[in-house]
Amino acid sequence: MSSNRTVEYIRYSLPADDADAFIAAYTRAAESLAASEQCVDYELRRCEEEPGSFILRITWTSTRDHLETFRASAEFRAFFAEIRPYVEQITEMRHYAPTGVAGRGAAVPSLYAWAGGAKAFERLTEAFYARVVEDDLLGELFRDLPHEHAEHVALWIAEVFGGPATYGERLGGHAGMAAKHLGKRITEPQRRRWVNLLLDAADEVGLPTDPEFRSAFVAYVEWGTRMALHYSNDVPADSTPPHEPMPHWGWGEPGGPYQP
Template sequence: MTVENIPSLYEWAGGAEAFERLTERFYEKVVADDVVGPLFAHMDGDHPRYVAMWLGEVFGGPARYSEERGGYAHMLGHHLGKAITEAQRRRWVNLLADAADEVGLPDDPEFRAAFMGYIEWGTRLALANSQPGASPPRRAPVPHWGWGVAPPYLG
């Protein structure tokens, strides 16, 4: 397999449809959860779709979140001042992993390591950026996450 033939994480996951299934199921779990649910009590009905757009862009799909929603600066604005706790961050991660299993995201070790690597990194950044007095950079690119050191084995 050559580098040119390695699919993006977005492609490997199943594209926009897969991320939309993921975020729909995930936010069903979130709103019913007593730990992380309160953070989303006033969630816009389109929030799952917007998060699917963000994840799609991060994992190598079209730059829809940047083009339609304002990119990193817009995402950052949703976290500032929220005072997310470590318990909430961890529950968010666990619920997302559960939703990924339930909707059939690829479960091969290479994909899940890359996927969960971003989720850990992103939620830890969101936790830090959400704290009172935090002053993160207001402008940054949307991260682009790849396979890391273990591309998928296509046999």
């Protein structure tokens, strides 16, 4: 997520009898939020203990984009026209910046846990690199790799999917992985072959085949290989890759792609 993003919380306290009309007004107002290029996402929540209490959460591309751009837009005028009757019931309206303290509870398993943990990714990379070194298109790229390469890639994928932060702590994190691709001049056909062989290896070692896991897995593989393509061709071989945070992948929630 871009570090410029900000979350606005708007708290309402109104008579419980007004709740249905309030929700209906925000249902209409939400169309303007959805149309705004400054709005990342939004959600209206209702208090279970006090049915007249509501919290609206809006993620903006930045506080400035919200206050200066959105509020000068036609979308804001349409939005405000719907919620105007409830402005006096606002008890808080503030912007909050991220602190870095964030995570998931155990109620939702990580992709790492769902796949079977460290051993699953070790089996995956072992099977994959056994295929790669014999491949007519990729063999020359990988034939002289150190024997621990498959283990390191397993640690990388494990961390990306919610496992231990071993790669980030011991092997250089994002910059360390990016550096391994500088100057390699990977081609698009090689990238596609890499993807296909990894998916074949996933089937071979028995990674979960449910649509939810596989769609997240394939999404990361596509994103990761396209990043490798970028670093191998578009970044000078003698440069130092940027120290970006490790990507973290979840269920249908890419950890790195779109950065407004």
